[in-house]
Amino acid sequence: MKTVVKTQRLTMTQALVKHLAALRIEMDDGSVLPYCGGVFSIFGHGNVAGLGEALWAERASLRTYRAHNEQGMAHAAIAYGKAYFRQRMMAVTTSIGPGATNLLTAAALAHVNRLPVLLLPGDTFASRAPDPVLQQLEDFGHGDVSVNDAFRPLTRFFDRISRPEQILTALPRAIQVMTDPAQCGPVCLALPQDVQAQAFDCPEDFLRPAVLRVRRAPADAGELARAASLLRNARRPLIVAGGGVLYSQAGEMLRVFAHSCGIPVAETQAGKSSLAWNDTLNVGAIGVTGSPAANTLAREADLVCAIGTRLQDFTTGSHSLFAGTPILGLNVQVADAGKWHSTTLVADARTALAQLMLDQLGDWRADAAWTTRAEHFAQGWTERVDAVTTFDPQSAGAVPYDAEVIGAVRDSAADSDSRDVVVCAAGTLPAELHKLWRAARPGNYHMEYGYSCMGYEIAGGLGVKMARPEQEVVVMVGDGSYLMLNSEIATSVMLGRKLIIVVLDNRGYGCIQRLQIASGSPRFNNMLEDCADEAGSLPEIDFAMHARSLGAEAVHVAGIGELKAAMARARAASRTQVIVIDTTHTRTTDDGGCWWEVAIPEVSERLEVQAAHAQYLQEKQGQHP
Numbered sequence: 092m093k094t095v096v097k098t099q100r101l102t103m104t105q106a107l108v109k110h111l112a113a114l115r116i117e118m119d120d121g122s123v124l125p126y127c128g129g130v131f132s133i134f135g136h137g138n139v140a141g142l143g144e145a146l147w148a149e150r151a152s153l154r155t156y157r158a159h160n161e162q163g164m165a166h167a168a169i170a171y172g173k174a175y176f177r178q179r180m181m182a183v184t185t186s187i188g189p190g191a192t193n194l195l196t197a198a199a200l201a202h203v204n205r206l207p208v209l210l211l212p213g214d215t216f217a218s219r220a221p222d223p224v225l226q227q228l229e230d231f232g233h234g235d236v237s238v239n240d241a242f243r244p245l246t247r248f249f250d251r252i253s254r255p256e257q258i259l260t261a262l263p264r265a266i267q268v269m270t271d272p273a274q275c276g277p278v279c280l281a282l283p284q285d286v287q288a289q290a291f292d293c294p295e296d297f298l299r300p301a302v303l304r305v306r307r308a309p310a311d312a313g314e315l316a317r318a319a320s321l322l323r324n325a326r327r328p329l330i331v332a333g334g335g336v337l338y339s340q341a342g343e344m345l346r347v348f349a350h351s352c353g354i355p356v357a358e359t360q361a362g363k364s365s366l367a368w369n370d371t372l373n374v375g376a377i378g379v380t381g382s383p384a385a386n387t388l389a390r391e392a393d394l395v396c397a398i399g400t401r402l403q404d405f406t407t408g409s410h411s412l413f414a415g416t417p418i419l420g421l422n423v424q425v426a427d428a429g430k431w432h433s434t435t436l437v438a439d440a441r442t443a444l445a446q447l448m449l450d451q452l453g454d455w456r457a458d459a460a461w462t463t464r465a466e467h468f469a470q471g472w473t474e475r476v477d478a479v480t481t482f483d484p485q486s487a488g489a490v491p492y493d494a495e496v497i498g499a500v501r502d503s504a505a506d507s508d509s510r511d512v513v514v515c516a517a518g519t520l521p522a523e524l525h526k527l528w529r530a531a532r533p534g535n536y537h538m539e540y541g542y543s544c545m546g547y548e549i550a551g552g553l554g555v556k557m558a559r560p561e562q563e564v565v566v567m568v569g570d571g572s573y574l575m576l577n578s579e580i581a582t583s584v585m586l587g588r589k590l591i592i593v594v595l596d597n598r599g600y601g602c603i604q605r606l607q608i609a610s611g612s613p614r615f616n617n618m619l620e621d622c623a624d625e626a627g628s629l630p631e632i633d634f635a636m637h638a639r640s641l642g643a644e645a646v647h648v649a650g651i652g653e654l655k656a657a658m659a660r661a662r663a664a665s666r667t668q669v670i671v672i673d674t675t676h677t678r679t680t681d682d683g684g685c686w687w688e689v690a691i692p693e694v695s696e697r698l699e700v701q702a703a704h705a706q707y708l709q710e711k712q713g714q715h716p
Contacts, residue, residue: 098292103255104145104282106293107211110262112153116178116270116303119340126266126303127209128171128181128557129154131164135186136225137213141287142184156586159578161185163550165197165208167579169277170514170547170554172207174534177275177338178305179558182209187284188226192238196544198245201277204361204541205334205401205424207269210246210279212239217253217283224284239281247276253283255291263300270303272338272423272439307339308423310438310446318436318443319451321419325394326458328354329413331377331406334361335399335422341441342533345398346370348444353457354396355465357385359406360521360540362399364530372462374469376683378406380522383683384468389413399440401427403541409688414715431715476527479680485650492678493523493595499651500565500593501529503658511563512537512555516547518569519602519676520595526680534559546576549592553579556588563591563662570596573634577641583667584642591661592643593654594634594671601676610691611700618676638669645669686710 101109114126132155134143146155158164161183168181185191191212201208215227215237223229230236243249248268250261258280265278310318322328336345342365349356349372356366357377366373375382377389389395389412398421400406407413410431420433421443428435436443456462480498484491504511513528515521516539530536537555539547552566573594583590599618607617614621623629638645644666648654654672661668688711691704 097295099295099298100290101293102141102145102288102290103252103258104142104287105148106255106291106297107258107262108142108145108149108153109298110300111182112149113298114266114300114303116305118178119305123302124179126179127153128179129156131156131158131168131181131183133158133161133164133185133190135188135190135213137186137188137190137284138184138211138282138287139186141284142211142213142282156582158582160550160576161190161193162197162546163576163579163582165194165210166200166544166547166550167554167557167582168208169197169201169204169206170537170539170551171558173204173537174512174555174558176340176534177207177272180207180209180269181554182211184211185213186226187213187215187224188228188238192241195241195245198242198277198279200539200542200544200547202245202247204539205275206277207275208277209265209269210242210277212242212279212281213287214239214251214281214283216285218285237281239279242279242281245277246279247274248278249281250279251281251283252286255286255289259294259297266303270305272306272308273425307439307442308437310436310443314436314438315443315446315451317434318419318421319447321394321417321434322352322396322447322452323455327392327461328352328394328396328457329388329392330354330356330396330398331359331400332356332362332365332398333359333400333406335440336362336365337399337533339399339423339440340533341399341444342366344441344444348448351448352452352455353459353462355388355462355469357381357389359400359403360525360538363525363528363538364533364536367531368529369473369531371466371469374465375472376525378408378412379685379687380405380525381683381685382472382526384465384472386412386683386685388465388468392416394419396421397433398422398444402430404687405540407431408685410715411710411713412685414713475682476529479682480527483651485652490673490675491651492675493519494527494680495651496593496595496654496672496674497523497527497567499654500567500658503655503662504563509535511535511565512559514538514548514552514555514564514566515568516540516551517543517545517572518600519679520567520569523680524567526683545572548572549577549590550579552590552592553583553586553588556583556590557586560588566590566592568592568594569601570594570598570632570634571600574632577637580638580641580643580667580669588667589665590667591658592638592667592669594669595674596634596671597674597676599676605676605679606689609703610689611695611697611703634671635669643667643669645671647671686713688714
C-alpha cells in the first residue's frame with residue numbers, strides 16, 4: 092500500500108526556520124538540548140521580508156538576536172559554538188551586498204579554527220527579473236555570480252538555494268558537516284530573495300528531524316597497534332594537547348592517561364585548559380608563546396604525541412622546536428593526523444586514549460626520571476608565573492605591562508579555582524595569556540589564535556557569555572583591537588549579557604612594532620606617535636568615555652592597585668564593565684618561547700636588516716623539512 096506523505100504548505104525560509112527550531116542534540120551527559128542556540132540577524136532588503144517573517148513566526152522556539160555589526164555577530168556565533176565544544180551552534184543572517192561580505196572574515200576564522208556556524212546571507216533574485224538589484228555585484232563574464240560566491244573557499248559546505256524544495260537536502264547536509272568532528276566548520280546557504288518567499292509542499296518529517304548525536308570514532312586496529320608500539324619504545328614522550336582534546340571533552344581521560352603513563356602534557360593555544368593549570372604533569376604552553384618547561388621538554392623528547400592539534404607554526408616553532416622527533420598524530424581529521432610525517436591514529440581523542448590505556452599499553456610507563464624531571468619543571472614554572480604576575484611596577488616607577496595586568500585580573504577572583512573564562516585573540520596578549528593565565532576547568536581559556544583576528548575579542552566574549560551565562564567572562568583586549576570592532580558592547584548591554592572588558596592601552600600596535608624592530612626595520616606606522624601627519628595631532632582617545640556612550644559602565648584606572656579595586660566592583664556589577672589601563676609594549680615576559688619564521692629581506696641598505704637576515708638564515712638551519 093502506498094505511503095501518503097503528509098505535507099505543509101510553507102515558504103522555503105519557513106521550512107528552514109522550523110527545521111532549525113526543532114533540531115535537538117544529545118549531549119555527553121545524556122541531556123538533550125536545542126542544537127541551534129538562536130539566530131543573529133541584521134535585516135536588510137535581502138532578508139527582512141522572507142527570512143525575517145519566518146523568524147518572527149518562530150520567535151518563541153528560536154530566538155532572534157539583533158546585532159550592530161555583521162562580522163561581530165558572526166564572531167559571537169562562532170564563540171558560542173566554541174564555548175559548547177562544537178556541540179551546539181548559532182546561525183547568522185544578513186542582506187545581500189555589504190552585509191554578506193562583512194561575514195567573510197568570520198567565515199575564514201571559523202574555517203581555520205574548525206568551528207561551526209550557519210551563514211544565511213540573502214542573495215540576488217533567482218528569476219533575475221529585477222537585475223541588477225540594489226547592492227548586486229555584476230560580473231560581466233559570469234551571469235550566475237554574486238558576492239556570496241566568495242564564501243566557497245571559506246566554508247566547508249556551500250549551496251545556493253535556487254528552488255524552495257532544495258532546502259530539504261541542503262540544510263541537512265549543512266548540519267551534517269557542522270556535526271562531523273572531522274569536517275566541522277562554517278557552512279553557507281545563500282538565499283535568493285524571491286526563493287525565500289516561494290512556497291512548496293514541505294514534508295512534515297522535515298519539520299521533525301531526528302536527534303543529533305556526536306560521532307566518536309574508535310581507532311583502526313592496525314593504527315592502534317602501531318601507536319602503542321611507538322609509545323612502548325619511547326622513554327621520553329611528550330603530549331601536545333590541542334583543541335581536539337577539548338572538543339572531544341577528553342580532558343579527564345587525558346589526565347588519567349598522562350598520570351597512568353607518566354607523560355608530561357604541554358598545551359597549544361587551542362588546547363589550553365585541557366588539564367588544570369596546577370596538575371603536576373601540566374608543563375604549560377608550548378611553542379613560540381610557550382613556557383620554558385614545555386619547550387625544554389619538547390627539545391628533549393624522543394616522541395611527541397600530538398593530540399587534537401593541527402600543528403600550527405606557533406606550536407612547532409615553524410618546525411624547529413622538535414625537529415626530526417617522531418610524531419604520533421592522534422586526530423579525527425586524517426589530514427591533521429598525518430602532518431609532518433606523523434604516524435597516524437585517526438580517531439576521537441577520548442575514545443583512542445581509552446583504547447590505548449586499557450587495551451594496548453598495560454603497565455608501560457615513561458622513564459621515571461623523565462616524569463620526575465617534568466614535574467620539577469612544572470613546579471618551577473608555576474613559581475615563576477607567581478613572581479612575574481604579582482609584581483607591582485609602580486614601586487619601581489614603571490608603567491605596567493600585560494603580565495602584571497593578567498595577575499591582577501586573575502587574582503581578583505574569589506579563589507584560585509576560578510570559574511572565569513578569559514577571551515582574547517590578537518596582539519601581545521595571546522603570548523602572555525598562553526604562558527601566564529591559569530585555567531582550572533576545560534574551556535575557561537578562550538583564545539582565537541588560529542586566525543588571530545583583531546576585533547574578535549568583544550564579540551567573542553558576548554558569544555561565550557550567551558553559552559555560559561553562569562560564568563564571569565573577562566575579555567582582555569588591546570587598544571588596537573578595541574578600535575577595530577567594539578560595537579557589540581552595545582549588544583551585550585541590550586541583551587543583558589554582562590561582560591568584564593579590560594582594555595590595555597599601549598597607544599598603538601605595540602606587538603607588531605616589536606616585530607618590526609626585531610626584523611631590522613625602524614619604527615614606522617605602528618605606534619600612534621609615529622603616525623601623526625604634519626598637519627595633524629595625536630588622537631586623545633578616551634576609551635572609558637566611548638564605552639559609556641555604548642551603555643557600559645567604564646573607568647580608566649591609574650595602575651595595578653586601582654585595577655584590583657575596579658575588578659572587585661566589576662564582579663559585583665550587573666551591567667557590562669569596561670576597565671581601561673595604560674600599559675607599555677616595551678616589556679614582555681622573556682621566559683620561554685622559541686624561533687618563529689618571519690622572512691627578512693635578502694637585500695637592504697640598513698645594517699640592522701642585514702644582521703637580522705643573517706640571524707634568520709642561521710635559525711633556518713634548525714628547521715625540519
